[in-house]
Every structure is written in C-alpha cells, then in structure tokens.
Amino acid sequence: xxxxxxxxxxxxxxxxxxxxxxxxxxxxxxxxxxxxxxxxxxxxxxxxxxxxxxxxxxxxxxxxxxxxxxxxxxxxxxxxxxxxxxxxxxxxxxxxxxxxxxxxxxxxxxxxxxxxxxxxxxxxxxxxxxxxxxxxxxxxxxxxxxxxxxxxxxxxxxxxxxxxxxxxxxxxxxxxxxxxxxxxxxxxxxxxxxxxxxxxxxxxxxxxxxxxxxxxxxxxxxxxxxxxxxxxxxxxxxxxxxxxxxxxxxxxxxxxxxxxxxxxxxxxxxxxxxxxxxxxxxxxxxxxxxxxxxxxxxxxxxxxxxxxxxxxxxxxxxxxxxxxxxxxxxxxxxxxxx
Numbered sequence: 001x002x003x004x005x006x007x008x009x010x011x012x013x014x015x016x017x018x019x020x021x022x023x024x025x026x027x028x029x030x031x032x033x034x035x036x037x038x039x040x041x042x043x044x045x046x047x048x049x050x051x052x053x054x055x056x057x058x059x060x061x062x063x064x065x066x067x068x069x070x071x072x073x074x075x076x077x078x079x080x081x082x083x084x085x086x087x088x089x090x091x092x093x094x095x096x097x098x099x100x101x102x103x104x105x106x107x108x109x110x111x112x113x114x115x116x117x118x119x120x121x122x123x124x125x126x127x128x129x130x131x132x133x134x135x136x137x138x139x140x141x142x143x144x145x146x147x148x149x150x151x152x153x154x155x156x157x158x159x160x161x162x163x164x165x166x167x168x169x170x171x172x173x174x175x176x177x178x179x180x181x182x183x184x185x186x187x188x189x190x191x192x193x194x195x196x197x198x199x200x201x202x203x204x205x206x207x208x209x210x211x212x213x214x215x216x217x218x219x220x221x222x223x224x225x226x227x228x229x230x231x232x233x234x235x236x237x238x239x240x241x242x243x244x245x246x247x248x249x250x251x252x253x254x255x256x257x258x259x260x261x262x263x264x265x266x267x268x269x270x271x272x273x274x275x276x277x278x279x280x281x282x283x284x285x286x287x288x289x290x291x292x293x294x295x296x297x298x299x300x301x302x303x304x305x306x307x308x309x310x311x312x313x314x315x316x317x318x319x320x321x322x323x324x325x326x327x328x329x330x331x332x333x334x335x336x337x338x
Contacts, residue, residue: 027103027106032082034107035082035111039077056124056164056166058165059165062165077120077122081110081114081126084130084133085106087134088300091133092304092307093105095140095141095269097270104307105304108310109299114330115329115330125169125296128162128165128296128297131162132300134158135172135175136155136276138152139176139179139272140272142183148184148187152179152193153197155197156194156196156197157198159176160201161201170198173198175279177191182271183265239333240295247306248305251309254309255270255308270308273301273305274301280298281298
C-alpha cells in the first residue's frame, strides 16, 4: 500500500508539466491552487508599498475602495489573475495555436502572472491587461473574417479602455495595426476604424467629465506621488532581468522552431505575440514606467512561449525541470525579492 502511494506521489511530482498537456477537469483545480501558493507571501501584508503604482486618475477613482484591507486586495487580484488565466487558455485553444486542446497555456499564464512581488496586488497594469486579452482575442480572430473592420474596432476599443487605467497599455494599438497587416491586405478604412475604436473610450471619458463636472485629470497625467523610482541596476530589477533572460534562452529555440514548422496562420500569430513582447519592453522606457508591474503586459506572450515549450519539448525531464524552476523562481521572487 505504501509502495503504491509512493509511486503515485512520484508520478505526480515528475509528470506535472506533462499533466497539463491535456485538458482535463483536474487541471482546472490544480492551476488555481498553484496560483494561490505562489502568491501567499503577501497575504494580509499591511506593509506593501502602493507608491509603486503607476496609477491613473480613473484607476484611483474606481479602485481606491479596495485598499480598506490588504487581504481583500490580495484576494481580488488573485481572482482576477485566475480568471485571466482561463480566458487566455480559452483564446489559445480556440485559435488552435497548439496542435490539440491543452491546459499548458493556463498554467504558464498563471505562473508568470504571479512571478514578481508587484504582481500580487491590484494594480493598473493588472486591470489593463484584462482588456488587452480581449483585444488579443479579437486580433487573432481577424484571419477568419471577410470584413475585418468590426474586429479591428473592437480590439482597438479594448486597448483604449485599458489605457484609461494604465497609460502605457496604449502601445497595444500597434499590435492591432500589426495584426491587420499580418493577416489581411492593406485597406485604409480598416486602419481608420482602428484609430476611431481606440479613441472612443477617451471620448466617453471626457464626455462624462464634461457632463458631470467632475474634476478628473487626463489619464496620462501621472502624479509624482505615485511614482516609485527604480534603477536599471537596482537589485530586484537585475534579478528579474536575469531570470527572464534564462527562461527565454530555454523556451525561444522551441518557439522559433514552431514558427518555422507551423501553418501560416499560427506562424503569424506567434510572430505577432513575439513583437508584442518586444513592444512592451520598449514601452517600459518610452513611457518611463517606474515599476515592475509592466511585466503584467508581457505575461501573455511569455505564457504562449512557455506553453509551447511544455507542449512540444521532446525531453521530458527538461520540460518538468522548467515547470518546477518557474514555480521556485516565483516563490523566491515573492518571498525574498521586493
């Protein structure tokens, strides 16, 4: 009996990443459990510094109420990450970016969304990322559309809403335009509709301010009191950069191989997400974002690269090792690096 239990435990420990290669009910319980475990470090932490936020007036107006209790803020952020993980998993599987329906995108997203201390609480980037996932969904649906204007407008509209909460999210409009260029031939009306879609939430924003007489500032006017300066050579930044570099060195060869061997639609989708990650890194400096929460906007492209590796890696022990390395790094970052 004890031998059977030991073998079962050994199988679970060794084959966890492989377990997520398929889509089965147990994965939908195990993935959120891993999220909770990796985020326990700051549960109820009254010393968490909210001055790290790159906060906009709209975010301050809408979400200030959650600050009454750190545990509630932690809980709300955790629930949002779990919902985002399931949404991302559904997007990837519905667009067929992996050969078969898999839970690899789910677990990859949830781990990377809990990878660093500033991701553990509610932040503008976390809220904006919700809308960017919907924008990504609309962009990836463009190849199946004869008339792309509706999808382009919707995608840009979601980007506009996200930018109201987190100004650097506006850079995702480039992803929408790139998606039109990647998947369809150039039609100037599509690009014009895209710009209108991005501007529409802003028009509503200023219309509400005008009608109500509210004293709200521009979403791009960031108060100095909510900016926490970081340095490229600050300890936490260097640790995060080294960790992400090592992870990318492991997963990128497999990702580029998938780009070469996949059908055209999937290849273009992968390239679009790759450029999205590069754009987020550039926007970190274009917008002079002074917090690590920008990583939220990189979670989706990082997650598809890691999920791709989990799914296609031929050497089982390397796949399993990466899975546990990511969890260990997430625990190390949230407990010791902040």
